Amino acid sequence: xxxxxxxxxxxxxxxxxxxxxxxxxxxxxxxxxxxxxxxxxxxxxxxxxxxxxxxxxxxxxxxxxxxxxxxxxxxxxxxxxxxxxxxxxxxxxxxxxxxxxxxxxxxxxxxxxxxxxxxxxxxxxxxxxxxxxxxxxxxxxxxxxxxxxxxxxxx
Amino acid sequence: xxxxxxxxxxxxxxxxxxxxxxxxxxxxxxxxxxxxxxxxxxxxxxxxxxxxxxxxxxxxxxxxxxxxxxxxxxxxxxxxxxxxxxxxxxxxxxxxxxxxxxxxxxxxxxxxxxxxxxxxxxxxxxxxxxxxxxxxxxxxxxxxxx
Numbered sequence: 521x522x523x524x525x526x527x528x529x530x531x532x533x534x535x536x537x538x539x540x541x542x543x544x545x546x547x548x549x550x551x552x553x554x555x556x557x558x559x560x561x562x563x564x565x566x567x568x569x570x571x572x573x574x575x576x577x578x579x580x581x582x583x584x585x586x587x588x589x590x591x592x593x594x595x596x597x598x599x600x601x602x603x604x605x606x607x608x609x610x611x612x613x614x615x616x617x618x619x620x621x622x623x624x625x626x627x628x629x630x631x632x633x634x635x636x637x638x639x640x641x642x643x644x645x646x647x648x649x650x651x652x653x654x655x656x657x658x659x660x661x662x663x664x665x666x667x668x669x670x671x672x673x674x675x
Numbered sequence: 676x677x678x679x680x681x682x683x684x685x686x687x688x689x690x691x692x693x694x695x696x697x698x699x700x701x702x703x704x705x706x707x708x709x710x711x712x713x714x715x716x717x718x719x720x721x722x723x724x725x726x727x728x729x730x731x732x733x734x735x736x737x738x739x740x741x742x743x744x745x746x747x748x749x750x751x752x753x754x755x756x757x758x759x760x761x762x763x764x765x766x767x768x769x770x771x772x773x774x775x776x777x778x779x780x781x782x783x784x785x786x787x788x789x790x791x792x793x794x795x796x797x798x799x800x801x802x803x804x805x806x807x808x809x810x811x812x813x814x815x816x817x818x819x820x821x
Contacts, residue, residue, distance in 0.1 A: 560724075563724065563725075563728065566728075567728060567731075570731075570732070570735070574735050574739075577735075577739050578739075617758075623750075623751075623754040623758075624754075624758070625758050625761075625762075628762065639758070641759075641762060670728065670732060670763060671732070671759065671762040671763050672732045672735055672736055672759060673736040673739070673740075673755060673758065673759050674736075674739065
């Protein structure tokens with residue numbers, strides 16, 4: 521009788537010890553799944569954004585700062601509506617490169633370089649915060665944002 | 676209350692001893708293999724998706740160049756594709772990346788190749804797995820988006 525009782529007690533203690541680890545493992549799997557899903561969604565969002573931009577690339581190359589910001593907001597709003605992601609952020613930026621004699625480019629600059637044959641690129645960045653359930657356990661070091669970055673030459 | 680459980684003979688119990696260990700070992704190996712293949716398959720799908728996006732971006736950039744200058748040289752178009760791919764993380768000639776322009780049946784397309792990172796399948800197949808993505812360059816790309 522007393523042996524049965526002690527065995528039962530031991531099982532309870534083992535269960536109590538194993539439970540937090542098992543829960544952390546399963547919630548962690550869920551968190552990472554949610555993160556990778558968000559990451560995939562960001563790739564899809566970037567593709568959608570580019571599909572809006574591509575037909576009017578010339579306009580993006582020559583637009584002044586005010587119009588450029590307006591384009592950015594319009595795309596962001598339309599993608600937020602389309603994907604249902606209210607916290608989605610779309611950032612457009614122009615970058616400039618000066619080709620070497622070989623045609624290769626070494627750096628992208630945020631300001632025009634006014635060099636011969638200057639190339640202009642459009643960078644489309646999409647960001648979305650992710651809120652993992654295990655975020656308070658800082659040891660695990662979850663990423664706080666899902667994002668994607670794509671660059672296309674516009675001139 | 677009478678215990679109705681029958682006790683198996685001692686020699687049977689002796690034969691069964693160790694079977695749990697073998698079964699656990701077998702299941703662990705099979706489980707690890709399945710998990711490893713799942714990770715590798717996901718990695719390949721992810722790499723393929725990224726390569727396709729890069730090919731699309733390069734093709735769109737070339738389409739734009741051709742719209743602006745229909746007589747642009749092939750060298751310039753190749754250089755454009757490689758530059759766009761490089762800024763998207765696919766630098767031609769490094770890290771097993773290759774970016775080419777292909778012309779077949781009057782159609783031009785951008786081909787992006789890279790050896791994808793497989794981790795667990797190396798046990799079965801030591802050679803790297805090449806991921807390829809192709810995007811056609813035509814005017815519809817510019818009209819309809821990527």
